[in-house]
Amino acid sequence: MTTEASDGLETHLCRDLTRIADAVARTGEPTADRVRRLRVAFMDRHADDIYDRLTDGRSARPRLAELVAAAADAFPALVPPAGPAESRADKAGREIDQGIFLRGVLRSPAAGGHLLTSMLQPTERALRLLPAFRRTGVLQTTSVRLERRDGVAHLTMCRDDCLNAEDNLQVDDMETAVDLALLDPAVQVGVVRGGTMTHPRYRGRRVFSAGINLKALHAGEISLVDFLLRRELGYISKLVRGVLVERDDAWRSATVEKPWVAAVDTFAIGGGCQLLLVFDHVIAGADAYVSLPAAQEGIIPGVSNLRLGQVAGPRLARQVILGGRRIRATEPDARLLIDEVVEPDVVDAAVGRAADALRAPAVVPNRSMLNLAEEPLEAFRAYVAEFALQQALRLHAEDVGDKAARFSGAAPVPTS
Structure with a gap:
């Protein structure tokens, strides 16, 4: 100029x-x-x-x-x-x-x-924790536990106090864990699952996610920048597009991508359901259900308004987002959102099979091209x-x- x-x-x-x-x-x-x-x-x-x-x-x-x-x-x-x-x-x-x-x-x-x-760059926190994670294969934070086992990064959401309802803290912990899984060369596949709850109604059961933490929302602790936008442009975008890194073979791709599996126990509500739309393989227990009640809560369910219609079709997207329709894993329509429905006691085995299948060398370039075409x-x-x-x-x-x-x-x- x-x-x-x-x-x-x-x-x-x-x-x-x-x-x-x-x-x-x-x-x-x-x-x-x-x-x-x-x-x-x-x-x-x-x-x-x-x-x-x-x-x-x-x-x-x-x-x-x-x-x-x-x-x-x-x-x-x-x-x-x-x-x-x-x-x-x-x-x-x-x-x-x-x-x-x-x-x-x-x-x-x-x-x-x-x-x-x-926003695809790794966070400073993740870069600081990376050497220790590569050495030990374990990260424990307030909201998540990340454990590398046999080349699979198991990311467990463990906010047992609030049924894995997300707030600013959990978004920060999730992005850190996703970064570490993507940056660690010993990891081939990522798995996201909810941990075991202590809530009286769900004590001893795994729960995927109850969505946004409405208590935190009421208290004014849910922010536009650090939660609602960082979540979409940060760790969820990294699940889709990978993490941006500088490396010698960056001419091949500017990002490091890996395939991801989600395992849904009990329910995936709101933000939990939003997450399912970006995974490469979704497994659910036969007693689980999914829902997106954001319109009833009064907010917009992240990028689901862009993704759900592409995954499940415009009519079902309107029923779920505008009408609050809950879909149980055993319903025929659930197969538009869930790849595999199994009995609750064999979810672990299904996760292992899915992770093994996604280790194939051609999976990453093909998922990259699918994501490019779809979004x-x-x-x-x-x-x-x-x-x-x-x-x-x-x-x-x-x-x-x-x-x-x-x-x-x-x-x-x-x-x-």
Whole structure:
């Protein structure tokens, strides 16, 4: 870009940011929508330039939280920073503005593509823990246990206190474990399964996942950036596309991918069901069921609105997402979501067989090509761009707060 063009763009940026800042200064309920219209229009015009400034011409690769923090520091009229004593209303407004900013970034093929690729990098935490995991083959965190056995990384979700309902902490632990499984050259296949519960109703039984932690949601501990977006762009995207690494044979592929098996015991609700849509082989006990009650909870079920219709067809997708239909593993329609249904006491044996079958050398390149055909990166980018804003709006909608409040006093207990 020439100096003259750069100066001209600087003038436009300053002018538009001044308009937003002036509107913010006058913000009351009547002008909130006007301010957000200005922010949306600003990002539509200047997303690439803003992103380039925040990433030093895309030479840096910040993660979502780092990018949003840098934007709040550099452009507070665009992405308001958190205040010292932030109220729930302030948090809601700030996260909606973060959604506007990230929608603008992700809508851009250049900036959005760079950000999605950046999110495939291994986390600093995983890189720090990798030497010990390669040596011992074991990782134990608050939310997960990862154990390498005979070339298979067994990732067990072990939040027995909340039926593996996900929160910010579990998302961080899951991404760490997925990174380690992908980075460890001794691992050929990954398996994800729920651990044994201590909940009175499910004591001694394995449970895959109860979805989003509604108690944490009601307490304001579920965040747009560190949970709802990091989850989709972080560890779930890595399950699909692999982890981005620098290595001598990177000319073959920029990422390291591995096949993944899911084993569903008892139920996979909400976010647990969302996960099943990205696995290469899904096994379920005959007494298990799956459901996506996000519409009843008032939120959007991650990227399921993109994936479920492709996997199960548009009619079933609407029944599940809009109507809250629960599908039991023994129903014929379950075969659209589950590859193999077995008696609960032989799930272990089915997992072993599936993992062995996925060790074949041609599995990884074929799964890569299948994923490319089924979910091109551009389609994913376009979806998550709108998801960033729409989920921010739903996260702080009044009906969502009312529904989450029902779970403020006790752990969620699914009905059977």
